[in-house]
Amino acid sequence: MSDLLLKLKDVESSFREVEQRLSLPEVLSDQAEYRKVVKRHAEMEPVVKAYAELRQAYAQRDEAKSMLDDSDSEVAEMARSELESAAEAIERLEGKIRLMLVPLDPNDDKNIIVEIRAGTGGDEAGLFAGDLLRMYTRYAELRGWKFELLGENRTGVGGFKEVSLSVSGGMVYSQLKYESGTHRVQRVPETEAQGRIHTSAVTVAVLPEAEEVDVAIRPDDLRIDTYCSSGPGGQSVNTTYSAVRITHLPTNTVVSIQDEKSQIKNREKAMKVLRARLYEMEQAKQNAAIAATRKAMVGTGDRSQRIRTYNFPQNRLTDHRIGLTLHSLDRVMEGELGDVIEALVLHDRTERLRALDL
Numbered sequence: 001m002s003d004l005l006l007k008l009k010d011v012e013s014s015f016r017e018v019e020q021r022l023s024l025p026e027v028l029s030d031q032a033e034y035r036k037v038v039k040r041h042a043e044m045e046p047v048v049k050a051y052a053e054l055r056q057a058y059a060q061r062d063e064a065k066s067m068l069d070d071s072d073s074e075v076a077e078m079a080r081s082e083l084e085s086a087a088e089a090i091e092r093l094e095g096k097i098r099l100m101l102v103p104l105d106p107n108d109d110k111n112i113i114v115e116i117r118a119g120t121g122g123d124e125a126g127l128f129a130g131d132l133l134r135m136y137t138r139y140a141e142l143r144g145w146k147f148e149l150l151g152e153n154r155t156g157v158g159g160f161k162e163v164s165l166s167v168s169g170g171m172v173y174s175q176l177k178y179e180s181g182t183h184r185v186q187r188v189p190e191t192e193a194q195g196r197i198h199t200s201a202v203t204v205a206v207l208p209e210a211e212e213v214d215v216a217i218r219p220d221d222l223r224i225d226t227y228c229s230s231g232p233g234g235q236s237v238n239t240t241y242s243a244v245r246i247t248h249l250p251t252n253t254v255v256s257i258q259d260e261k262s263q264i265k266n267r268e269k270a271m272k273v274l275r276a277r278l279y280e281m282e283q284a285k286q287n288a289a290i291a292a293t294r295k296a297m298v299g300t301g302d303r304s305q306r307i308r309t310y311n312f313p314q315n316r317l318t319d320h321r322i323g324l325t326l327h328s329l330d331r332v333m334e335g336e337l338g339d340v341i342e343a344l345v346l347h348d349r350t351e352r353l354r355a356l357d358l
Helices: 003-021 031-066 073-100 123-143 172-179 263-291 338-356
Strands: 112-118 146-154 160-168 181-187 198-208 222-227 243-248 253-257 306-311 316-319 324-326
Touching: 003 031, 003 073, 031 073, 073 338, 112 123, 112 172, 112 263, 123 146, 123 160, 123 172, 123 181, 123 198, 146 253, 146 263, 160 172, 172 198, 172 338, 198 263, 243 263, 253 263, 316 338, 324 338
Parallel strands: 181 306
Antiparallel strands: 112 160, 112 198, 146 160, 181 198, 222 243, 243 253, 306 316, 316 324
16 A cells, blocks of 8 residues: 555544544533644545545555456447546545645734835835735735734835735745745836836745744743834824833844834734744744755745746746736735745645655
């Protein structure tokens, strides 16, 4: 029996055990445990159903083989046709199942915090940071996700030095985690009289949102400062100490939020961002250990990595990690990221499948 079939038998056996647990009184009375078991059941069920289809295709193949030498030529011809059909179904199902067996990223179902920062390119980089913000919020709207601005530091020309937002919905991290990295833009700025193309860069970090149970933060490890918020150019926005700066002393991680008029709300937002950053640091340590044995091909999260180029004069988007080029940049900037993300997800799962050697 192949490694794939042995793995599927194990999955089916585990699935039956999970099904039984769903009816246990001690599970039904514990909402947290019940949700965990239901989630596990939902993850395994598609694989078990596909395995049942595969067994049926095997049976059809074996039946067709048994009729190949039939004395009736019409029966033999029918058997050859059914054998070819069964072989195609088996190849399709085995490929589908192998992809389904790739372990899920434990963060895939988490909500996220997206941090966008202008890099090289001055005002043009700041304007493109705003364009990326709009692209992601449009994509979120198309997917039916919710988003909320957490903090912003605007430039004087309508762009952003940095801006952060939270995005919540179904499997958000699984879709947008590949956006971490350096995004390069090539276009003619509106202020460019000679029509020359300028190249600028913006960095994006996608952080899985951490719950309090994910990251333990000791109050003694925090320094919390309050100050008056200010707008572009240092102009005063209000005279109350509503802005909050939280410093995590052990890691020297600093988060500043001044968007809300309420100090309490700014503090809540700052803690949300801080938890996400600390969680990312811990995940990075674990990923580094994994990468020692299996190099990650996509979504390394390295912010210095140039992952994508947006060429406006040619209406072209190029994702350098997978060699994908699309001549529909105008639609992508309107939030139509589906083709890009689907290609990245497929590439990532295919590479991780190779490591499983199934």
